[in-house]
Amino acid sequence: MLQRPRQGDPFWIWMLHWWDILSWAVIGLLMLLTALADLPGPVKYGSLALLGLLAFSYAFVRRLPGNPVRGGYVHLIVLLVTLAALSYLRDGYGVLYTLALPQFVIFVENLRAAIVLSGLGATAITLGGTLRQGWGAENLTTNTISSLSVYAVSVLIALLTPRALAARDERAQLRAELDSAQLDLATAHRIQGAAQERERLAREIHDTLAQGFASIIVLAEAARSSLETDPGRSAQQLLSIEQTARENFAEARVLVGAAPQSGLTPGSVAATLRRTLDRFSEDTGLHVISDLAEVECDQPTRIALLRCTQESLANVRKHAAASTVDVVLAQRPYGVELEITDDGQGFAVEDARGFGLGGMRKRLAELGGDLTVTSSVGDGTRILALIPTNDEA
Numbered sequence: 001m002l003q004r005p006r007q008g009d010p011f012w013i014w015m016l017h018w019w020d021i022l023s024w025a026v027i028g029l030l031m032l033l034t035a036l037a038d039l040p041g042p043v044k045y046g047s048l049a050l051l052g053l054l055a056f057s058y059a060f061v062r063r064l065p066g067n068p069v070r071g072g073y074v075h076l077i078v079l080l081v082t083l084a085a086l087s088y089l090r091d092g093y094g095v096l097y098t099l100a101l102p103q104f105v106i107f108v109e110n111l112r113a114a115i116v117l118s119g120l121g122a123t124a125i126t127l128g129g130t131l132r133q134g135w136g137a138e139n140l141t142t143n144t145i146s147s148l149s150v151y152a153v154s155v156l157i158a159l160l161t162p163r164a165l166a167a168r169d170e171r172a173q174l175r176a177e178l179d180s181a182q183l184d185l186a187t188a189h190r191i192q193g194a195a196q197e198r199e200r201l202a203r204e205i206h207d208t209l210a211q212g213f214a215s216i217i218v219l220a221e222a223a224r225s226s227l228e229t230d231p232g233r234s235a236q237q238l239l240s241i242e243q244t245a246r247e248n249f250a251e252a253r254v255l256v257g258a259a260p261q262s263g264l265t266p267g268s269v270a271a272t273l274r275r276t277l278d279r280f281s282e283d284t285g286l287h288v289i290s291d292l293a294e295v296e297c298d299q300p301t302r303i304a305l306l307r308c309t310q311e312s313l314a315n316v317r318k319h320a321a322a323s324t325v326d327v328v329l330a331q332r333p334y335g336v337e338l339e340i341t342d343d344g345q346g347f348a349v350e351d352a353r354g355f356g357l358g359g360m361r362k363r364l365a366e367l368g369g370d371l372t373v374t375s376s377v378g379d380g381t382r383i384l385a386l387i388p389t390n391d392e393a
Contacts, residue, residue, distance in 0.1 A: 016102045016157070023099035024058075027051060030093075043089050050089075054082045061107065072107030076117050079103060080124045087128025094125040097147070101154045111158055118154035122147040203359040204251075207307045211314045212248035216241050218317065219283060240283050269302045270294050270329060273309055277327060280313045286322060292329040295336050301387050304363050305329070305338050308371075308385045311356050312340040320344025320381060335369070335388035346375045360385070 034047045057078040061071045079100055086093035104118040126140070126147045133139040223237035270292040281288040297305075309327070316322050322344030330337045352373075361371045369387035 016105065020102040020106065023102070024055070026099055027055065027096070030096075039090075047086060047089055047093070050082045050085050054078060058103075073113075076104065076107055080117070080120055083121055084124035084128040087125040088132045091129075091132070094129055094143075094146070097121050097125045098150050098153075101150070101157055104154060105157055114158035115155055118158065119151060122151040122154070199362075202355070203363060206355050206359055207311055207363075208251040209248055211310055212244050212251070214314060214318070215244050215283065216248075219244070237283070240279065243279075268294055269297060269305055272302070272306055273327070273329060276306065276309055276313070277325075280317075280325075284317055286316070287324045288327065289324065290327045290329075292327070293331055295329060295331040297336050297387070297389065300367060301336060304367055304369070304387060305336065305385070307363060308338060308360050308383070309340065311360055312383045315356060315381075316342045316344060319347065322380065332386075335386055338383075338385040338387075340383040341380065343380045346377050346379045346381055348377060349373050349375050 031048060031051050034044060034051070037044065039047075057075045061075040064071050083094075083097055083100070086096060100121065101118065104121065105114050108114045108117065126143045129143045130136075130140050133143075219237045219241045223234040223241070226237075227234045273292055274290065277288045277290050280286070313325070316325055320342045322342035324343050326339075326341040328337075328339040330339075357371070357373060364371050364385055364387060367387050369385065372384040372386075373381070374384070375381035
């Protein structure tokens with residue numbers, strides 16, 4: 001059974017829909033004219049009763065839930081009987097066959113049924129009109145030719161409608177596939193966004209909290225070992241532990257959104273790095289040589305420079321076994337450059353594993369920068385971070 005058209009359906013489906021609505025408007029007008037006309041009682045009331053029965057049958061089937069095929073065929077039988085009876089009662093009622101053509105498509109499930117039932121409709125008005133006018137060859141021929149011309153239109157409708165329905169179903173399938181693709185894309189974006197956010201948080205935790213806790217562990221072990229032999233040194237290390245814990249607490253508040261998202265205290269990036277290097281030298285006893293220029297950069301660049309410095313110094317402390325660290329911060333024509341070099345034992349860069357170097361690379365890449373790591377076993381390590389300025393980016 002043909003369902004009501006939806007937005008985007010082919011023109012032919014909408015045409016049948018409006019043809020059906022127009023037909024019932026005309027039938028309503030015919031009922032009014034019949035009621036007002038000066039006709040014999042049996043003709044008037046018989047016509048009104050038949051038209052009322054047809055309207056009731058149509059409305060009843062339309063209100064059936066789901067796809068009431070059987071109810072549709074019952075309605076078409078009522079339609080055939082009504083067409084024959086009205087054609088018999090009065091001249092001109094054969095026009096109802098033309099008005100009812102969409103119903104032979106609306107209430108059936110296949111092409112054959114539409115063609116057969118509309119053919120029966122043509123036969124019904126032919127017989128009804130011929131019986132009313134008199135059973136003669138001339139009347140039969142005239143009514144048959146008239147009915148066949150309308151029947152040809154009915155067959156055309158029955159042939160074109162399945163194609164329109166196929167086009168509608170194809171469009172509906174394309175719309176469903178498009179909706180599904182958009183839903184999958186939105187889901188993929190959410191998953192990708194969640195993965196990126198997890199990666200960002202992991203990098204921030206590694207570069208801040210994890211490094212701070214590692215520093216606290218090293219300082220606590222050193223303080224414990226020198227507690228009896230060098231109390232002053234132990235006291236200094238305990239002070240560093242307290243300060244590092246406070247910094248970790250501040251970083252944790254930043255990560256959970258309880259404080260402004262800034263990993264830097266007020267002041268220039270050179271001053272911030274200098275404080276970091278002083279703390280590192282004080283905690284480790286390593287000799288630190290620094291050449292820190294006053295560079296102009298935005299807050300994300302300042303944070304990236306600080307995190308790269310902290311990660312590099314943490315690697316020196318844990319792995320390098322170095323005695324000297326050299327740090328250079330410079331403003332170049334192509335951007336800001338940070339170079340950190342140590343005289344430690346070095347490593348094979350291609351065999352490097354872990355989160356630190358990869359996290360630094362991704363952090364710099366987000367700003368359009370790059371990280372170069374140069375090292376070999378026994379020759380120390382050189383870390384070169386480049387971040388372009390806004391103009392150069």
